[in-house]
Amino acid sequence: MNITVIGTGYVGLVTGTCFSEFGGQVTCVDKIEDKIESLKRGEIPIYEPGLDDLVARNIRSGRLNFSTDINDAIDQALVLLIAVGTPPSDDGSTNLAYVEAVAREIGQRLDSYKVIVTKSTVPVGTSVKVRNWIQEELDKRGEKARFSVASNPEFLREGAAVGDFMRPDRVVIGTDAGDDQALAILKDLYRPLFLNETPFVETNIPTAELSKYAANAFLATKISFINEVSVLCEEVGGDVQAVARVMGLDRRIGKKFLHAGPGFGGSCFPKDTLSAARFAREVGHEFSIVEASIAVNERQRVRMIDKIVASVEGDVTGKTVAILGLAFKPETDDIREAPALDIIRGLLDRGARIRAYDPAAMAEAGRLIPEIELCKDAYEACADADVLVIVTEWNEFRMLDLERVKELLVEPRMVDLRNVYKAEKMKDEGFLYWGVGR
Ligand SMILES: NC(=O)c1ccc[n+]([C@@H]2O[C@H](COP(=O)([O-])OP(=O)(O)OC[C@H]3O[C@@H](n4cnc5c(N)ncnc54)[C@H](O)[C@@H]3O)[C@@H](O)[C@H]2O)c1
Numbered sequence: 001m002n003i004t005v006i007g008t009g010y011v012g013l014v015t016g017t018c019f020s021e022f023g024g025q026v027t028c029v030d031k032i033e034d035k036i037e038s039l040k041r042g043e044i045p046i047y048e049p050g051l052d053d054l055v056a057r058n059i060r061s062g063r064l065n066f067s068t069d070i071n072d073a074i075d076q077a078l079v080l081l082i083a084v085g086t087p088p089s090d091d092g093s094t095n096l097a098y099v100e101a102v103a104r105e106i107g108q109r110l111d112s113y114k115v116i117v118t119k120s121t122v123p124v125g126t127s128v129k130v131r132n133w134i135q136e137e138l139d140k141r142g143e144k145a146r147f148s149v150a151s152n153p154e155f156l157r158e159g160a161a162v163g164d165f166m167r168p169d170r171v172v173i174g175t176d177a178g179d180d181q182a183l184a185i186l187k188d189l190y191r192p193l194f195l196n197e198t199p200f201v202e203t204n205i206p207t208a209e210l211s212k213y214a215a216n217a218f219l220a221t222k223i224s225f226i227n228e229v230s231v232l233c234e235e236v237g238g239d240v241q242a243v244a245r246v247m248g249l250d251r252r253i254g255k256k257f258l259h260a261g262p263g264f265g266g267s268c269f270p271k272d273t274l275s276a277a278r279f280a281r282e283v284g285h286e287f288s289i290v291e292a293s294i295a296v297n298e299r300q301r302v303r304m305i306d307k308i309v310a311s312v313e314g315d316v317t318g319k320t321v322a323i324l325g326l327a328f329k330p331e332t333d334d335i336r337e338a339p340a341l342d343i344i345r346g347l348l349d350r351g352a353r354i355r356a357y358d359p360a361a362m363a364e365a366g367r368l369i370p371e372i373e374l375c376k377d378a379y380e381a382c383a384d385a386d387v388l389v390i391v392t393e394w395n396e397f398r399m400l401d402l403e404r405v406k407e408l409l410v411e412p413r414m415v416d417l418r419n420v421y422k423a424e425k426m427k428d429e430g431f432l433y434w435g436v437g438r
Contacts, residue, residue, distance in 0.1 A: 092274040093278045110138060134149075240419075325397065
């Protein structure tokens, strides 16, 4: 099957590459020429474990191509997947400008039947808009080509994206009632996973669109929930990790996403929770739980800054803070809405100096906040710092040479926002230590 993926970012690149690995003939399109040129050379613009090998292999096999020519890519394919960004606008609503631009480009070119699939995360009702934008462009040309629209939200996690795409928990396909042709084509597209016994949810388009927000909002709520519990633990002398274990061992609750910390970040949860709350209000409903999760998350960021300031006797002016981890989570270079950025900005505002290290995300973070002194490793970041703060739990921060860290710091202080270390052990090692909710 000929497949075109429009938007070659974290989702589009992984999606296109994996479909080519399944045997599809794939063209990944992006409007950024440099990105496409480097991909043609097999250079991956993002950090995503396992993706480079897969891209190289499928370029060699001739099944994976990269292009800036959307028209040619539209002509070639039966299925067009829209995977462009859907960033938040200032008012929390979803900016659909990129989706609209692509839909219109499709409408300006389409001359035979195709299935246009929205893979980007979009508010309920967007597929109707996509259909209208395409139809408007067809009408302008007097073109009568038929097309289907469908919703196929993506659930992959950055850092584990290839595995998630190849072995998803489920595939969601939303089509119009009675559109058997589109449904059959999309089931054929995903046939390798169907054969794998991956659960498929075939449903209508609003349900598919809403399911992505419901899933993300629920996960974000789990994080905010345990963060609230961590506050209570600090008040009453409890241990949030033990509470989370008790909760998580209940199979109805499950262990995942019950780690207290600096709150959720990344390119999905913050914008998707905001968007869900926003479009709920547009249909006259207050999505109270999600609005509370957002508020708790914002408060948690401030609590983390306060915790760091408190660790240096309540005044961080002129102090040096060593930050380990800038990416919003380990195994990615993505710093969109990363907790580290808010924390660093908060500390800079209060007069601190920041030395930081991250295994993958330094270039982008340095561009965004030039005041950060970027260091070559964790130890360089610690040199002459007043306090060490672990913000992102990369594996390499889990077994630091504590003796060396102690010598490098002005005083042995560690604020561990991911509860990587044991409080007792840190005390034995001679550190002043603060975790979250313990
Ligand atoms: N990143 C994730 O983990 C993740 C997971 C699930 C769903 N999503 C959703 O998937 C969508 C894409 O997210 P992402 O993180 O891959 O975004 P991204 O910003 O990494 O990539 C989007 C790409 O689209 C390109 N683009 C924009 N307009 C274009 C156009 N007119 N023609 C061609 N290319 C164009 C951009 O240049 C960019 O390379 C979003 O809706 C997001 O919410 C993301």
